[in-house]
Amino acid sequence: MIPLAANPEKRRYSFEQYITLLRNNDQRLEYDHGEIYAMAGSSANHAAISANMWRALDDALGEDATCRAYMVDRVVRLTPDVIVMPDVVVTCDRADQGDAFFLDSPSIVVEVLSKSTEARDRTYKLLRHQAKQSIQEIVLISQYVQHVEVITRTTSGWEYQEYGHEERFTLASLNATIRVSEIYRRLSIPIEKRTFMPLEIIEPADEQEDS
Known part of the structure; x- marks a missing residue:
């Protein structure tokens, strides 16, 4: 993931400019307080x-x-x-479904980790997801070994669990259980363990969420 405008001035874009670029660009673009990030093309395994x-x-x-x-x-x-x-994203809000351009009330977000995005997905972006009150579960999936991490909102805070090959994980908000091997179906992804980037679950500071 790289800023769209990689220059010393760090050009800032208005929200309207971002929407125009997004509607007229096949590339995935994310927006963060005036900066636009172009998401690198995904690998075959990622897709x-x-x-x-x-x-x-x-x-x-x-x-x-x-x-x-x-x-x-x-x-x-x-x-x-x-x-x-x-x-991948799940929403249970009918206002988000159909032809809605934006999803405002996601309940589950899934990120397949890439070398270029893993650090940000595990830190800044994770905190942003935690601060969104509608999000109940955050799923991080490795594309290099068979390994899934699930961060779940509970009444007492956030709970972290990790799963390997042939294990199953449950998404409580949907009452759904998924086998890890199902996610890696027909892919030659190693099942060996590796040393993962430490993931410390930090409760995000209270942030006023705008509608």
């Missing part, structure tokens, strides 16, 4: 993992579910000044 996760969520939701799972084409508005594009 396949995202699709497998979306399929697992869609199957878990069933035909009559009020919730919907979407892939990378949906834009999530965390605040008026912070717009992100998760790899």
Whole structure:
């Protein structure tokens, strides 16, 4: 992930300029207080993992579910000044469904980690997701080994769990259980353990969330 305008002046964009670029650009663009970040093109494994996760969520939701799972084409508005594009997102708010351009009330966000985005996904972006009151679960998926991390909102704060090959994880907000190997279906992804970047769950400071 790189700033769209990589220059010493660090050009800032208005929200309207961002929307214009987003509507006229095939590239995934995120917006953060005037800066636009162009998301690097995903690898074949990244795309396949995202699709497998979306399929697992869609199957878990069933035909009559009020919730919907979407892939990378949906834009999530965390605040008026912070717009992100998760790899997969679930919303149970009907206002977010159909032809809605923005998703304002996501319940689950999924990020497939890349070398260029992992540090930001685990720190700044994680805190932003935690501060969004509608988000109940944050899922981080490695594309290099079979490893899934789930951060869940509870009545006492945030709970962290990690899962490996052949284990199952539950998304409490949907009452859905998914097998890790299902996410890596038909992919030659190692199952060996690796040393992961430490993930310390920090309760985000209270932040006034704008509608």
